[in-house]
Amino acid sequence: MLELKDVDFVRDGKLLLSGVTLTVGEGERWALLGPNGAGKSTLLGLCGAVTHPTRGTVEILGKRLGTVDIRTLRESIGHVNPRHPLRSPLSIVDVVLTGLTGTIERMPRWEPTPSQKTRALELIDLLGISDLAHSPWTTLSQGERGRSLIARALISDPKLLLLDEPSTGLDVAAREQLLETLDHIHTAHPHLAWVLVTHHLEELPTCTTHAALLRDGQVLAAGLAEETLTTDLVTQTFAHPIAINRHAGRWTATAQRGTRSS
Numbered sequence: 065m066l067e068l069k070d071v072d073f074v075r076d077g078k079l080l081l082s083g084v085t086l087t088v089g090e091g092e093r094w095a096l097l098g099p100n101g102a103g104k105s106t107l108l109g110l111c112g113a114v115t116h117p118t119r120g121t122v123e124i125l126g127k128r129l130g131t132v133d134i135r136t137l138r139e140s141i142g143h144v145n146p147r148h149p150l151r152s153p154l155s156i157v158d159v160v161l162t163g164l165t166g167t168i169e170r171m172p173r174w175e176p177t178p179s180q181k182t183r184a185l186e187l188i189d190l191l192g193i194s195d196l197a198h199s200p201w202t203t204l205s206q207g208e209r210g211r212s213l214i215a216r217a218l219i220s221d222p223k224l225l226l227l228d229e230p231s232t233g234l235d236v237a238a239r240e241q242l243l244e245t246l247d248h249i250h251t252a253h254p255h256l257a258w259v260l261v262t263h264h265l266e267e268l269p270t271c272t273t274h275a276a277l278l279r280d281g282q283v284l285a286a287g288l289a290e291e292t293l294t295t296d297l298v299t300q301t302f303a304h305p306i307a308i309n310r311h312a313g314r315w316t317a318t319a320q321r322g323t324r325s326s
């Protein structure tokens with residue numbers, strides 16, 4: 065699904081990612097964690113064919129960046145970006161349908177088929193925002209926008225889903241619904257792979273299989289979730305003593321008082 069080999073990414077003379085190597089296989093559901101500014105969104109931008117590596121190689125769905133038409137590639141990737149740059153008052157239905165064209169606005173002269181419209185409404189229902197299906201984007205709350213963007217990401221039936229802080233702005237009930245929805249999506253689409261960026265381990269769905277820890281643009285650890293989301297490795301990643309626990313499939317992170325890691 066994804067193979068990054070020894071990737072460096074430089075922007076404005078700054079090395080934002082350094083020597084990143086990561087492989088995501090079919091059906092694997094990855095968590096990507098790291099402190100503010102570690103490079104998580106930058107890494108997701110490469111995985112979503114939004115940017116190109118400065119050095120190293122990125123293969124997405126078997127296609128190497130730099131040798132393929134990225135528009136076609138993007139159609140197979142569902143990318144939930146919390147900074148979705150839409151400014152116009154498109155309805156939620158229309159926002160979701162832009163997932164089929166991989167555009168921010170409605171593509172001129174493009175019309176959805178009746179079955180595509182029906183699918184958009186089904187996904188809006190799945191995300192629990194049916195009442196708002198025809199409301200304009202500009203009036204939506206942050207959580208409502210987040211849910212719309214997940215429906216938008218799913219409409220193209222992607223093979224790879226990139227979720228950048230999908231729980232941001234969701235209230236606790238909506239967050240739990242989202243996590244249940246992700247578990248449900250995994251059951252319905254077992255081959256779908258995803259990478260989910262979060263700041264909070266509590267926001268990881270129980271079906272998470274793998275995790276990568278990023279610090280200062282470098283991968284500190286990557287592998288099976290139970291071997292990566294450990295007190296020791298998470299403490300190193302955040303340079304702060306954090307105790308990790310898992311209960312009923314969900315993770316918790318608690319600061320350990322009285323000690324500081326350097």
Ligand SMILES: Nc1ncnc2c1ncn2[C@@H]1O[C@H](COP(=O)(O)OP(=O)(O)OP(=O)(O)O)[C@@H](O)[C@H]1O
Pocket residue numbers: 075076078080098099100101102103104105106107
């Ligand atoms: N165009 C740019 N030029 C220079 N630095 C940049 C540019 N874009 C991002 N950065 C820097 O790159 C670093 C990584 O940013 P990124 O958004 O990937 O981090 P992140 O791990 O997603 O952070 P957060 O958890 O705060 O969302 C940050 O220090 C950011 O300031």
